[in-house]
Amino acid sequence: MLTRMQSRRPQAQGNLSRFPYLSPWRAAHVRSWCIALMTLVCWLQPNLARADEGLVIATPELAGETLGTRLDILEDTTGALTIDEITSPALSEKFRRSHENVPGFGLTKSAYWLRWKVANQRAQAQRWLLEVGYPPLDDVRLFVPRPDGSFDLRQTGDHLPFAARDIAYHNFLFELDQPPGVATYYLRVRTSGAITLPLKAWSPNAFLQHLTTNQPPIWIFYGLMLVMAAYNLFLFLSIREITYLYYVCYIVCYAGFQFTLNGLSFQYFWPNQTWWNGKALTLFIGLSFGFGALFNRYFLTTWRWFPRLDRYLLFVGWASFALSLASLVLEYAISIRLLVVWGVHVVLVGLLSAALAAAQGSRPAIFYVASWLLLLAGIFFYLLRTLGVVPGSFFTDWGLQLGASLEVTLLSLGLADRINMMRGDLEVLNRQLTLNVNELSTALDRAESATRAKSDFLANVSHELRTPLNAIINIPEGLLEDFRETSAVLCDGCKTIFALEAGEHPSDERPCPECRAVGTLRAHKAWTYQGKAEETARYLGYIHKSSKHLLAVVSSILDLSKLEAERMELHVENIELAALLDDTVSPLQQLAAAQGVEVAIAPVPQGSRIQGDRVKIAQIVVNLVGNAIKFSHQGGEVRVEVEAEVDAHVIRVSDEGIGIAPSDRERIFESFSQVDSSNTRKFGGTGLGLTISKKLVELHGGSIWVDSELGRGSTFSVRLPNGHPRARTEEVAPAISAENHRLGTRDGRASVRTGKLAAPGAQ
Numbered sequence: 001m002l003t004r005m006q007s008r009r010p011q012a013q014g015n016l017s018r019f020p021y022l023s024p025w026r027a028a029h030v031r032s033w034c035i036a037l038m039t040l041v042c043w044l045q046p047n048l049a050r051a052d053e054g055l056v057i058a059t060p061e062l063a064g065e066t067l068g069t070r071l072d073i074l075e076d077t078t079g080a081l082t083i084d085e086i087t088s089p090a091l092s093e094k095f096r097r098s099h100e101n102v103p104g105f106g107l108t109k110s111a112y113w114l115r116w117k118v119a120n121q122r123a124q125a126q127r128w129l130l131e132v133g134y135p136p137l138d139d140v141r142l143f144v145p146r147p148d149g150s151f152d153l154r155q156t157g158d159h160l161p162f163a164a165r166d167i168a169y170h171n172f173l174f175e176l177d178q179p180p181g182v183a184t185y186y187l188r189v190r191t192s193g194a195i196t197l198p199l200k201a202w203s204p205n206a207f208l209q210h211l212t213t214n215q216p217p218i219w220i221f222y223g224l225m226l227v228m229a230a231y232n233l234f235l236f237l238s239i240r241e242i243t244y245l246y247y248v249c250y251i252v253c254y255a256g257f258q259f260t261l262n263g264l265s266f267q268y269f270w271p272n273q274t275w276w277n278g279k280a281l282t283l284f285i286g287l288s289f290g291f292g293a294l295f296n297r298y299f300l301t302t303w304r305w306f307p308r309l310d311r312y313l314l315f316v317g318w319a320s321f322a323l324s325l326a327s328l329v330l331e332y333a334i335s336i337r338l339l340v341v342w343g344v345h346v347v348l349v350g351l352l353s354a355a356l357a358a359a360q361g362s363r364p365a366i367f368y369v370a371s372w373l374l375l376l377a378g379i380f381f382y383l384l385r386t387l388g389v390v391p392g393s394f395f396t397d398w399g400l401q402l403g404a405s406l407e408v409t410l411l412s413l414g415l416a417d418r419i420n421m422m423r424g425d426l427e428v429l430n431r432q433l434t435l436n437v438n439e440l441s442t443a444l445d446r447a448e449s450a451t452r453a454k455s456d457f458l459a460n461v462s463h464e465l466r467t468p469l470n471a472i473i474n475i476p477e478g479l480l481e482d483f484r485e486t487s488a489v490l491c492d493g494c495k496t497i498f499a500l501e502a503g504e505h506p507s508d509e510r511p512c513p514e515c516r517a518v519g520t521l522r523a524h525k526a527w528t529y530q531g532k533a534e535e536t537a538r539y540l541g542y543i544h545k546s547s548k549h550l551l552a553v554v555s556s557i558l559d560l561s562k563l564e565a566e567r568m569e570l571h572v573e574n575i576e577l578a579a580l581l582d583d584t585v586s587p588l589q590q591l592a593a594a595q596g597v598e599v600a601i602a603p604v605p606q607g608s609r610i611q612g613d614r615v616k617i618a619q620i621v622v623n624l625v626g627n628a629i630k631f632s633h634q635g636g637e638v639r640v641e642v643e644a645e646v647d648a649h650v651i652r653v654s655d656e657g658i659g660i661a662p663s664d665r666e667r668i669f670e671s672f673s674q675v676d677s678s679n680t681r682k683f684g685g686t687g688l689g690l691t692i693s694k695k696l697v698e699l700h701g702g703s704i705w706v707d708s709e710l711g712r713g714s715t716f717s718v719r720l721p722n723g724h725p726r727a728r729t730e731e732v733a734p735a736i737s738a739e740n741h742r743l744g745t746r747d748g749r750a751s752v753r754t755g756k757l758a759a760p761g762a763q
Helices: 002-016 026-054 205-240 241-259 262-270 274-300 307-326 332-359 363-385 399-480 533-564 577-594 614-630 677-683 689-699 730-743
Strands: 054-059 062-068 070-078 104-107 111-120 128-130 138-147 151-156 172-178 181-190 194-196 199-202 483-491 495-501 522-527 571-577 598-601 607-615 637-644 648-654 703-709 713-721 751-753
Touching: 062 205, 104 332, 128 181, 128 205, 181 332, 205 241, 205 399, 241 262, 241 274, 241 399, 241 522, 262 274, 274 307, 274 332, 274 363, 274 399, 274 730, 307 332, 332 363, 363 399, 363 637, 399 533, 571 577, 571 614, 577 598, 577 614, 577 637, 577 648, 607 614, 607 713, 614 637, 614 689, 614 713, 689 703, 713 730
Parallel strands: 054 111, 598 637
Antiparallel strands: 062 199, 070 111, 104 194, 111 181, 128 172, 128 199, 138 151, 138 181, 483 495, 483 522, 571 607, 571 751, 637 648, 648 713, 703 713
16 A cells, blocks of 8 residues: 555656646646636637627527628728729728627718628528618629639619519518538628618528518508598698698608608619609608698797797798709709708707797697607617617617607697697687677667667657647647737837727828827738637646746756766755755655655755755756656655765655566666656656766766666665765866866856766765
């Protein structure tokens, strides 16, 4: 056993002799680190090799692998380099590795060459697909390597008919067979617009699965755009609002732009029209800007908020149409550059107008700003995904479509909200119109009632005027029949008239029996009255009474015309109500007694005094008491009383007459209105008494009202303020001072002219 141990010791020493300067412990430690380092290198070797070589491994599981960082890129400014020149050692060294997942070169006239390597680690050939996911490329040439070192050319682009493509797909899709080993592929791209190169590698099965999940969202997006366009077109045809037509045109043009940009228009609509396919994109862009600007005007009603900005939006719209039409004759490179710059300007102007309108309280502007922010957000995330800044996801891959879908949806909601606002405004207008119609109907009824009232009034007034006039005219005619014409002699000297006896003739030679003057007598016609004195006196009384009645009617009409013209004057003085009522009501008691009606005056409170026009207030009392007597039944009672308030006195006249219906209690105070024409004819009068009384009361700053019950009687109440009416007309005093000075004063009392500016009830 010792022998074995000894025999093993030299072996151990022999192993450690590789590190003669290390101790046994340190040598074992270094050996452990070497083993760990070798293990890490072995694990990283495939990845490092892939990163260094930029290989694309062709496998059946190849599912849309992005080639961006595996590409070597060379710019061909002349566009004249050939594949032989590109593969030469001199130019091969000029390729530079791409650091972007999706290389983009903007608007350029250069051609770009891309190079990458594909490795097939299997024993048999592997079929794979190369997708160039940017359809608006004019010339795309793929150089597929052959076993002998030459290349097979595959050419496509939107300048070639759609049938020239390897696979009928809206993006450029190449079907390739990769033999075992590593091969280098070259791709040459040139276009008159912007160059963006999203290259992906697919296995056939993975690509079919990709189509299964990728195509439905695309058609859902375009279906949504179509539905929105059809819905708003229906609204336009229904309500004829031009905003909806502009919105429909905007949706159609924007969807056409997206359809063309995605290559679907070339695939389905015009697969052989290469010229039109190159012009359609710029045409739809310009039309989208134009209809969007016009839609902006009508959607935000900018003419209400900012007229100058509205005119500028109109200019933007028509200028966009002009640019879209000009793109049909301009080169694509020129037109796309103009439209890109113009589009940024259009978006900024639209957002500015919407922000300003929203600041002014426009609710549609909020929908507009939100919709455009969502669209810009979708474009932003799509660009971030395209440039490889953020990883691919549902929101980044479909950001453009999602943003556009949300935009058109929000704008449609904004239009629907506008319909709701219009409906609300229409309901308000309908209510206002209904109110106006009702008011007009009421006014028409009042006008018709006023017309009928005026007709009745004219009939009553003509009756009231004709009755006294008949007496004034007919009675004198009867009296004239008692007068006889006789022959007589007139003395020109003493003016004495002498009757002639039968058969006697005047003589120039006879002296005047009265003055004894000679030659002064001459023939003269004289009238003698043969009626009875008592009958004559009675007839003259009738004439006097009719004349007074006629004067009263005319005075009432004149008073009403003065009140209507606001030319009535007040002669203000201190009035003791007890004396006023006694002087006014007492003469009416004889009239009341003749009709079997009793008139009573209640005791007036001590010291009841007001300031006003004594004649006008007496006229008010006479009208009220006279009406109460006229409409009272025989044996009824008319009561007059006064109630003292703090700053006013209320005069009440009550009767036990026919009463007034509730519907007529306000109308009886209107001009030319009576409760019943038959009553007016039965009881007589013009019907102006209450109208004049109401206006006289208001002229004093007071109020008048009635409480009544049909068949039970009525109570008219007049509230007259105690203060001077001048205090209620101070507002018009400067305007009437000159007129009052011209009119002067009457009977030493102040003459006050009041008008509409007088405030009823002011003290």
